[in-house]
Amino acid sequence: MPNPPSTPLIEIVDLTKVYKMGTVEVHALRGVSLTIQPGEYVAIVGASGSGKSTLMNMLGLLDQPTDGIYRVRGTESQKLGKKALSDLRNREIGFVFQRFNLLARATAMRQVELPLFYAGISVRKSKEMATGALTRVGLGDRTHHRPEELSGGQQQRVAIARAIVNQPSLLLADEPTGALDSQTGEEILTLFEELHSQGLTLIVVTHDPDVAGRAHRVITMRDGLILEDVQQVPSRPAPAPGGDASVTPVAQPTPDIQPIPGAQPRVILETAGEVAV
Numbered sequence: 704m705p706n707p708p709s710t711p712l713i714e715i716v717d718l719t720k721v722y723k724m725g726t727v728e729v730h731a732l733r734g735v736s737l738t739i740q741p742g743e744y745v746a747i748v749g750a751s752g753s754g755k756s757t758l759m760n761m762l763g764l765l766d767q768p769t770d771g772i773y774r775v776r777g778t779e780s781q782k783l784g785k786k787a788l789s790d791l792r793n794r795e796i797g798f799v800f801q802r803f804n805l806l807a808r809a810t811a812m813r814q815v816e817l818p819l820f821y822a823g824i825s826v827r828k829s830k831e832m833a834t835g836a837l838t839r840v841g842l843g844d845r846t847h848h849r850p851e852e853l854s855g856g857q858q859q860r861v862a863i864a865r866a867i868v869n870q871p872s873l874l875l876a877d878e879p880t881g882a883l884d885s886q887t888g889e890e891i892l893t894l895f896e897e898l899h900s901q902g903l904t905l906i907v908v909t910h911d912p913d914v915a916g917r918a919h920r921v922i923t924m925r926d927g928l929i930l931e932d933v934q935q936v937p938s939r940p941a942p943a944p945g946g947d948a949s950v951t952p953v954a955q956p957t958p959d960i961q962p963i964p965g966a967q968p969r970v971i972l973e974t975a976g977e978v979a980v
Protein backbone atom coordinates (compact mmCIF):
# COMPACT_ATOMS: atom_id res chain seq x y z
CA MET A 704 0.00 0.00 0.00
CA PRO A 705 1.35 3.47 -0.78
CA ASN A 706 2.19 5.71 2.18
CA PRO A 707 -0.61 8.11 3.05
CA PRO A 708 0.31 11.70 2.06
CA SER A 709 1.73 13.67 5.00
CA THR A 710 -0.40 16.42 6.54
CA PRO A 711 0.54 19.76 4.99
CA LEU A 712 2.02 22.28 7.38
CA ILE A 713 -0.28 24.93 5.96
CA GLU A 714 -3.44 24.58 3.95
CA ILE A 715 -5.53 27.57 2.98
CA VAL A 716 -8.65 27.31 0.88
CA ASP A 717 -10.41 30.23 -0.78
CA LEU A 718 -9.20 32.71 1.80
CA THR A 719 -10.62 36.21 1.55
CA LYS A 720 -9.96 39.35 3.56
CA VAL A 721 -12.10 42.45 3.25
CA TYR A 722 -11.12 45.58 5.17
CA LYS A 723 -14.04 47.88 5.85
CA MET A 724 -13.24 51.57 6.07
CA GLY A 725 -16.50 53.37 6.67
CA THR A 726 -18.59 52.59 3.63
CA VAL A 727 -15.57 51.54 1.55
CA GLU A 728 -14.57 47.89 1.29
CA VAL A 729 -11.01 46.91 0.35
CA HIS A 730 -10.74 43.35 -0.96
CA ALA A 731 -7.15 42.60 0.08
CA LEU A 732 -7.41 38.83 -0.52
CA ARG A 733 -9.94 37.61 -3.06
CA GLY A 734 -9.85 33.84 -2.67
CA VAL A 735 -6.37 32.47 -2.15
CA SER A 736 -5.72 28.72 -1.98
CA LEU A 737 -2.31 27.40 -1.05
CA THR A 738 -0.67 24.33 0.43
CA ILE A 739 2.76 24.37 2.03
CA GLN A 740 4.48 21.16 3.02
CA PRO A 741 6.88 20.85 5.96
CA GLY A 742 10.43 21.79 4.94
CA GLU A 743 9.55 24.11 2.03
CA TYR A 744 11.37 27.41 1.41
CA VAL A 745 8.88 29.81 -0.14
CA ALA A 746 9.13 33.46 -1.20
CA ILE A 747 6.01 35.61 -1.57
CA VAL A 748 6.48 38.49 -3.98
CA GLY A 749 4.27 41.05 -5.71
CA ALA A 750 3.79 44.76 -6.17
CA SER A 751 2.93 47.02 -3.27
CA GLY A 752 -0.75 46.63 -2.39
CA SER A 753 -1.01 43.14 -3.94
CA GLY A 754 -1.90 41.52 -0.60
CA LYS A 755 1.46 40.14 0.61
CA SER A 756 1.28 41.58 4.14
CA THR A 757 -2.36 40.63 4.49
CA LEU A 758 -1.53 37.06 3.48
CA MET A 759 1.45 37.04 5.84
CA ASN A 760 -0.78 38.21 8.72
CA MET A 761 -3.17 35.37 7.95
CA LEU A 762 -0.37 32.81 7.69
CA GLY A 763 1.04 34.04 11.01
CA LEU A 764 -2.38 33.80 12.71
CA LEU A 765 -2.09 37.52 13.48
CA ASP A 766 -5.42 38.37 11.87
CA GLN A 767 -8.63 36.55 11.00
CA PRO A 768 -9.75 36.08 7.39
CA THR A 769 -13.19 37.28 6.31
CA ASP A 770 -13.92 33.90 4.74
CA GLY A 771 -12.19 30.67 3.77
CA ILE A 772 -10.30 27.96 5.60
CA TYR A 773 -6.87 28.07 7.20
CA ARG A 774 -5.40 24.87 8.64
CA VAL A 775 -2.07 24.55 10.45
CA ARG A 776 -1.02 20.90 10.67
CA GLY A 777 -4.62 19.96 10.01
CA THR A 778 -6.04 22.20 12.78
CA GLU A 779 -8.63 24.62 11.47
CA SER A 780 -7.67 27.95 13.00
CA GLN A 781 -11.10 29.60 12.79
CA LYS A 782 -12.50 26.95 15.12
CA LEU A 783 -10.06 27.85 17.89
CA GLY A 784 -10.65 30.29 20.74
CA LYS A 785 -8.25 33.13 21.47
CA LYS A 786 -6.07 31.18 23.89
CA ALA A 787 -5.80 28.06 21.70
CA LEU A 788 -5.00 30.28 18.72
CA SER A 789 -2.18 32.07 20.49
CA ASP A 790 -0.84 28.73 21.79
CA LEU A 791 -0.86 27.39 18.22
CA ARG A 792 0.93 30.53 16.98
CA ASN A 793 3.55 30.41 19.75
CA ARG A 794 4.19 26.73 19.19
CA GLU A 795 4.31 26.63 15.41
CA ILE A 796 5.36 30.05 14.10
CA GLY A 797 8.36 32.35 14.55
CA PHE A 798 8.45 35.88 13.12
CA VAL A 799 11.29 37.97 11.71
CA PHE A 800 10.70 41.58 10.68
CA GLN A 801 12.62 44.09 8.60
CA ARG A 802 13.34 46.33 11.60
CA PHE A 803 14.37 43.53 14.01
CA ASN A 804 11.85 44.72 16.67
CA LEU A 805 14.26 44.20 19.57
CA LEU A 806 13.88 45.73 23.02
CA ALA A 807 16.29 48.67 23.20
CA ARG A 808 17.79 47.91 26.61
CA ALA A 809 17.70 44.13 26.81
CA THR A 810 20.70 41.88 26.20
CA ALA A 811 20.62 39.35 23.37
CA MET A 812 20.05 36.63 25.97
CA ARG A 813 17.07 38.46 27.48
CA GLN A 814 15.49 39.11 24.07
CA VAL A 815 15.62 35.42 23.23
CA GLU A 816 14.52 34.26 26.69
CA LEU A 817 11.40 36.41 26.69
CA PRO A 818 9.12 34.20 24.56
CA LEU A 819 10.12 31.26 26.75
CA PHE A 820 9.10 33.21 29.84
CA TYR A 821 5.66 33.75 28.27
CA ALA A 822 5.50 30.05 27.43
CA GLY A 823 6.02 29.28 31.14
CA ILE A 824 9.40 27.61 30.74
CA SER A 825 11.69 27.58 33.81
CA VAL A 826 14.49 30.14 34.08
CA ARG A 827 17.19 27.48 33.95
CA LYS A 828 15.74 25.75 30.89
CA SER A 829 15.14 29.14 29.20
CA LYS A 830 18.79 30.11 29.61
CA GLU A 831 19.87 26.82 28.14
CA MET A 832 17.48 27.14 25.17
CA ALA A 833 18.35 30.82 24.54
CA THR A 834 22.07 30.05 24.61
CA GLY A 835 21.44 27.22 22.13
CA ALA A 836 19.47 29.48 19.77
CA LEU A 837 22.06 32.28 19.92
CA THR A 838 24.83 29.77 19.23
CA ARG A 839 22.82 28.39 16.30
CA VAL A 840 22.76 31.85 14.67
CA GLY A 841 26.46 32.41 15.34
CA LEU A 842 26.13 34.73 18.35
CA GLY A 843 27.26 32.41 21.14
CA ASP A 844 29.86 35.03 22.11
CA ARG A 845 27.46 38.00 22.10
CA THR A 846 24.83 36.86 24.59
CA HIS A 847 25.28 39.85 26.92
CA HIS A 848 25.39 42.55 24.27
CA ARG A 849 22.55 45.07 23.92
CA PRO A 850 21.23 46.09 20.47
CA GLU A 851 23.32 49.30 20.45
CA GLU A 852 26.44 47.15 20.89
CA LEU A 853 25.57 44.96 17.90
CA SER A 854 25.72 45.54 14.13
CA GLY A 855 22.49 45.48 12.08
CA GLY A 856 23.24 41.96 10.90
CA GLN A 857 23.89 40.79 14.46
CA GLN A 858 20.64 42.40 15.62
CA GLN A 859 18.77 40.51 12.91
CA ARG A 860 20.49 37.31 14.09
CA VAL A 861 19.22 37.98 17.62
CA ALA A 862 15.72 38.44 16.16
CA ILE A 863 16.10 35.13 14.29
CA ALA A 864 17.32 33.39 17.47
CA ARG A 865 14.24 34.77 19.27
CA ALA A 866 12.02 33.47 16.45
CA ILE A 867 13.44 29.93 16.49
CA VAL A 868 14.08 29.43 20.21
CA ASN A 869 10.70 27.72 20.67
CA GLN A 870 11.59 25.38 17.80
CA PRO A 871 8.64 26.43 15.64
CA SER A 872 7.77 24.54 12.45
CA LEU A 873 7.54 27.72 10.40
CA LEU A 874 9.63 30.88 10.18
CA LEU A 875 7.76 33.82 8.64
CA ALA A 876 10.06 36.64 7.57
CA ASP A 877 8.89 40.03 6.28
CA GLU A 878 11.62 41.78 4.22
CA PRO A 879 14.29 40.28 6.51
CA THR A 880 17.19 41.90 4.66
CA GLY A 881 15.42 45.19 3.85
CA ALA A 882 17.31 47.18 6.49
CA LEU A 883 20.72 45.61 5.82
CA ASP A 884 23.54 46.27 3.37
CA SER A 885 23.94 43.63 0.69
CA GLN A 886 26.82 41.74 2.32
CA THR A 887 25.07 41.54 5.69
CA GLY A 888 21.84 40.62 3.93
CA GLU A 889 23.77 37.82 2.24
CA GLU A 890 24.85 36.48 5.66
CA ILE A 891 21.22 36.40 6.79
CA LEU A 892 20.21 34.52 3.61
CA THR A 893 23.01 32.02 4.22
CA LEU A 894 21.73 31.55 7.77
CA PHE A 895 18.22 30.96 6.37
CA GLU A 896 19.66 28.29 4.07
CA GLU A 897 21.31 26.58 7.06
CA LEU A 898 18.06 26.66 9.05
CA HIS A 899 16.15 25.35 6.03
CA SER A 900 18.64 22.50 5.59
CA GLN A 901 18.03 21.64 9.26
CA GLY A 902 14.32 21.16 8.50
CA LEU A 903 12.75 24.55 9.21
CA THR A 904 9.97 25.67 6.86
CA LEU A 905 10.55 29.23 5.65
CA ILE A 906 8.20 31.78 4.12
CA VAL A 907 9.82 35.06 3.16
CA VAL A 908 7.84 38.08 1.97
CA THR A 909 10.05 40.27 -0.17
CA HIS A 910 10.14 42.68 -3.08
CA ASP A 911 13.85 41.90 -3.65
CA PRO A 912 14.38 39.46 -6.57
CA ASP A 913 17.75 38.38 -5.12
CA VAL A 914 16.08 37.33 -1.87
CA ALA A 915 13.24 35.58 -3.72
CA GLY A 916 15.83 33.87 -5.93
CA ARG A 917 17.17 31.95 -2.95
CA ALA A 918 13.84 30.26 -2.22
CA HIS A 919 12.78 26.95 -3.79
CA ARG A 920 9.29 28.16 -4.60
CA VAL A 921 8.06 31.64 -5.52
CA ILE A 922 4.46 32.76 -5.14
CA THR A 923 3.57 36.00 -6.91
CA MET A 924 0.58 37.97 -5.67
CA ARG A 925 -1.45 40.41 -7.74
CA ASP A 926 -4.64 42.21 -6.74
CA GLY A 927 -5.31 39.86 -3.84
CA LEU A 928 -4.83 36.67 -5.85
CA ILE A 929 -1.98 34.28 -6.60
CA LEU A 930 -0.76 35.13 -10.09
CA GLU A 931 2.05 32.55 -10.25
CA ASP A 932 3.22 29.69 -8.07
CA VAL A 933 6.44 28.13 -9.36
CA GLN A 934 9.18 25.82 -8.13
CA GLN A 935 12.70 26.95 -8.97
CA VAL A 936 16.28 25.90 -8.47
CA PRO A 937 17.47 28.46 -5.93
CA SER A 938 20.25 30.80 -7.02
CA ARG A 939 23.68 30.54 -5.42
CA PRO A 940 25.00 33.09 -2.93
CA ALA A 941 26.69 36.08 -4.55
CA PRO A 942 30.49 35.98 -4.18
CA ALA A 943 31.82 38.35 -1.51
CA PRO A 944 32.87 41.78 -2.84
CA GLY A 945 36.48 41.83 -3.97
CA GLY A 946 36.40 38.09 -4.62
CA ASP A 947 36.60 35.60 -1.81
CA ALA A 948 38.99 32.76 -2.53
CA SER A 949 36.85 30.45 -0.41
CA VAL A 950 33.89 31.00 -2.73
CA THR A 951 34.21 29.38 -6.13
CA PRO A 952 32.13 31.24 -8.69
CA VAL A 953 29.59 28.83 -10.09
CA ALA A 954 27.70 29.23 -13.34
CA GLN A 955 24.07 29.97 -12.57
CA PRO A 956 21.88 27.05 -13.51
CA THR A 957 18.98 27.80 -15.80
CA PRO A 958 16.00 28.00 -13.48
CA ASP A 959 14.20 24.72 -13.63
CA ILE A 960 10.71 26.01 -13.11
CA GLN A 961 7.88 23.59 -12.58
CA PRO A 962 4.26 24.27 -11.79
CA ILE A 963 2.86 23.34 -8.39
CA PRO A 964 0.13 20.77 -8.95
CA GLY A 965 -3.23 22.29 -8.10
CA ALA A 966 -1.96 25.85 -7.76
CA GLN A 967 -4.53 28.52 -8.44
CA PRO A 968 -5.80 30.43 -10.27
CA ARG A 969 -3.58 29.28 -13.17
CA VAL A 970 0.10 28.57 -13.16
CA ILE A 971 2.01 30.72 -15.58
CA LEU A 972 5.47 29.54 -16.52
CA GLU A 973 7.85 32.24 -17.55
CA THR A 974 11.13 31.06 -19.02
CA ALA A 975 13.61 33.24 -20.85
CA GLY A 976 11.00 35.71 -21.96
CA GLU A 977 8.49 33.13 -23.14
CA VAL A 978 5.25 32.96 -21.29
CA ALA A 979 3.20 29.80 -21.40
CA VAL A 980 -0.14 29.55 -19.66
Ligand code: ADP
Nearest residue numbers: 722724729731750751752753754755756757758
Ligand atom coordinates in the same frame (compact mmCIF):
# COMPACT_ATOMS: atom_id res chain seq x y z
P1 ADP B 1 1.28 44.50 0.21
O1 ADP B 1 1.83 43.92 1.46
O2 ADP B 1 1.43 43.61 -0.98
O3 ADP B 1 1.79 45.88 -0.06
P2 ADP B 1 -1.20 44.72 1.68
O4 ADP B 1 -1.59 43.35 2.10
O5 ADP B 1 -0.56 45.60 2.71
O6 ADP B 1 -0.31 44.64 0.36
O7 ADP B 1 -2.49 45.49 1.16
C1 ADP B 1 -3.44 44.93 0.27
C2 ADP B 1 -4.60 45.92 0.15
O8 ADP B 1 -5.29 46.01 1.38
C3 ADP B 1 -4.15 47.34 -0.19
O9 ADP B 1 -5.12 47.92 -1.04
C4 ADP B 1 -4.14 48.03 1.15
O10 ADP B 1 -4.35 49.41 1.02
C5 ADP B 1 -5.28 47.34 1.88
N1 ADP B 1 -5.06 47.25 3.34
C6 ADP B 1 -4.06 46.62 3.99
N2 ADP B 1 -4.22 46.71 5.33
C7 ADP B 1 -5.35 47.43 5.53
C8 ADP B 1 -6.06 47.87 6.69
N3 ADP B 1 -5.63 47.56 7.92
N4 ADP B 1 -7.17 48.60 6.51
C9 ADP B 1 -7.63 48.89 5.27
N5 ADP B 1 -7.02 48.50 4.13
C10 ADP B 1 -5.90 47.79 4.24
